[in-house]
Amino acid sequence: MSAKPLPRITAETRPYWEGCAAGELRYQWCAACRRAQFYPRVACARCGGRALEWRRSAGRGVVHAVTVVHRAPSAAFRADVPYTIALVDLDEGFRMMANVVGTAPETVAIGDRVRLVFERRGGVALPQFTPEGSAMPGGASLPRLA
Numbered sequence: 589m590s591a592k593p594l595p596r597i598t599a600e601t602r603p604y605w606e607g608c609a610a611g612e613l614r615y616q617w618c619a620a621c622r623r624a625q626f627y628p629r630v631a632c633a634r635c636g637g638r639a640l641e642w643r644r645s646a647g648r649g650v651v652h653a654v655t656v657v658h659r660a661p662s663a664a665f666r667a668d669v670p671y672t673i674a675l676v677d678l679d680e681g682f683r684m685m686a687n688v689v690g691t692a693p694e695t696v697a698i699g700d701r702v703r704l705v706f707e708r709r710g711g712v713a714l715p716q717f718t719p720e721g722s723a724m725p726g727g728a729s730l731p732r733l734a
């Protein structure tokens with residue numbers, strides 16, 4: 589069975605992935621626009637400014653859109669189907685795509701409140717979400733990676 593893909597870590601994304609390893613969801617904040625940006629980039633996608641700072645998200649948000657994957661994109665995901673992918677609007681004002689775990693896929697709906705959890709995969713921690721009321725341990729309880 590093939591392995592699941594791992595993120596390719598670049599100079600722009602390294603602070604983000606280091607945050608994940610520490611149990612934090614980090615996003616960029618543009619000092620010029622005073623807006624959150626996600627995913628990490630060298631410059632602000634809105635104004636082109638480079639005065640970007642890293643901030644820590646509380647990891648809570650709302651499902652903006654959701655889909656259930658029934659056909660695995662590769663053999664590595666075959667055991668996971670069906671699974672849920674959602675666009676989540678974080679409370680800090682940025683949107684990201686992630687899996688929603690710890691619940692039956694068909695129960696996830698637009699407008700649901702979700703919170704951050706991490707999936708360990710091959711030495712990295714991948715941000716995922718779970719329903720607010722889920723008993724899954726959250727990011728804060730994640731032990732540090734070596």
Ligand SMILES: [Zn+2]
Pocket residue numbers: 618619620621622632633634635636637
């Ligand atoms: Zn900007």
